[in-house]
Amino acid sequence: MFIFTTQNSIRLIKNLLLIIGISITVNATAQRSEYSNVNFSAGLCGLVYLGDLTPSLYxxxxxxxxxxxxxxxxxxxxHLSLRGNYLTGSLNGDDDRHDGWRMKRSFGFTSNIHQVAAMLQWEFAGNSWEYDEDDRYTRSYKVKKYKILSPYFFAGLGYLQNNxxxxxxxxxxxxxxxxxxWENYYKEAxxxxxxxxxxxxxxxGTHITLGSQVRLYVEYCYHAIFNDNLDGFGVAVFSAKPDAFHNLTFxxxxxxNRYGTRDRKEICNLNL
Known part of the structure; x- marks a missing residue:
């Protein structure tokens, strides 16, 4: 039986990244990509803990x-992209924020987290920032028309360092x-x-186009944890709710590169 230890988790992530890297190399060698632009993003987010120390679903x-x-x-x-992601921030939970027996238990925690993940991202409107050729043709020339909104879905696997x-x-x-x-209090401690x-x-999430080389993005992410120890409590709490956290990022x-391979070959007069 496979045990999710820190060493096994790191080995699994390394193997996953190796497989993805080989796939990308083979794909790039086999054919010239029409969607070759690499995107970089940075954003601020709000992180919220979900687990035993909060009664709220959210x-x-x-x-x-x-x-x-x-x-x-x-x-x-x-439509498909490989995404490498780094997230850092803090989480907290506190029984004293809630009435009833939780105030009498009075457990709490704070943590600093660092997460790296490899994800696959699916762009529903396509990876190109612009519409296809037929959508941007006029009687005199082809003109670039940008997608105002471009929604996407993503999922992946990562490693979380939780202090x-x-x-x-x-x-x-x-x-x-x-x-x-109380029975397991000292064991927990x-x-x-x-x-x-x-x-x-x-x-x-969705992209909102601001210009030819920059977009605003807004996304929601749920982080499922493969154990119940995100908050540092495991034996002195009992809850059917698994530990997790979620975040909203802007x-x-x-x-x-302003244009991809396809754009440089096919568009002569862009007027941008």
Whole structure:
């Protein structure tokens, strides 16, 4: 049986990247790509923890933390791209924000995260920033018409480094006599969880064209964790909700070459 350890997770990511890299090399050698522009993006995001220490399905949105995301995207064909992604920021959860028995348990945590991931991204309107030839033809010449909106979907696999600090000091031991929170309190306090974990990001977004070489992008991403230790609690809490987090990102997407191979060959008068 395969065990998701930090070492195994790193090995799995390396193998995945190697396979993807070989596929890209073979594809590039076999044919000249019409969608050869590499895109780079950077954005600011709000990260929200989802897990045992919050009763809300969407997390404590009013306690979102700031984060930074950078990415590079390589088009593989008309719609599909390979995306490398780096995300960093912080997460937190606190029982004291909520009424009832949670205030008496009074568990809390903060963590700093660093995540790298390899993803596949599907552009519904195509990887080209512009419309196809038939959509940009006039009686006198072909003219470039940019897509105002370009929605996309993405999913992948990554490695998350989670540096967590827990707070277990406020529990009401009398209230929780006979409950897992107190019965396993000292076991929890003495348990050190591994900081590395496997993560599967999946999300949707859209590009909003601002010019020939820059676009605004907005995207939502849900990060599924392959264990229940994101918050640093595993034996003194009991919940059917798996640990996870999600984020909303606003940023800019850039390309250094204004036109792809197809555009340079076919368009003579662009008037841009």
């Amino acid at each position: 997390g404590d949105l009013n306690h979102a933390n700031a984060g930074l995301q950078v990415a590079a995207r390589i088009p593989l064909n008309r 967590v600090t827990r707070d277990l000091q406020g529990i009401d031991s009398v209230f929780f006599i006979g409950d897992i929170a 003495n348990t050190v969880y591994k900081s590395g974990m496997l993560v599967a990001p999946v999300g949707i 940023g800019l997407d850039f390309r250094f």
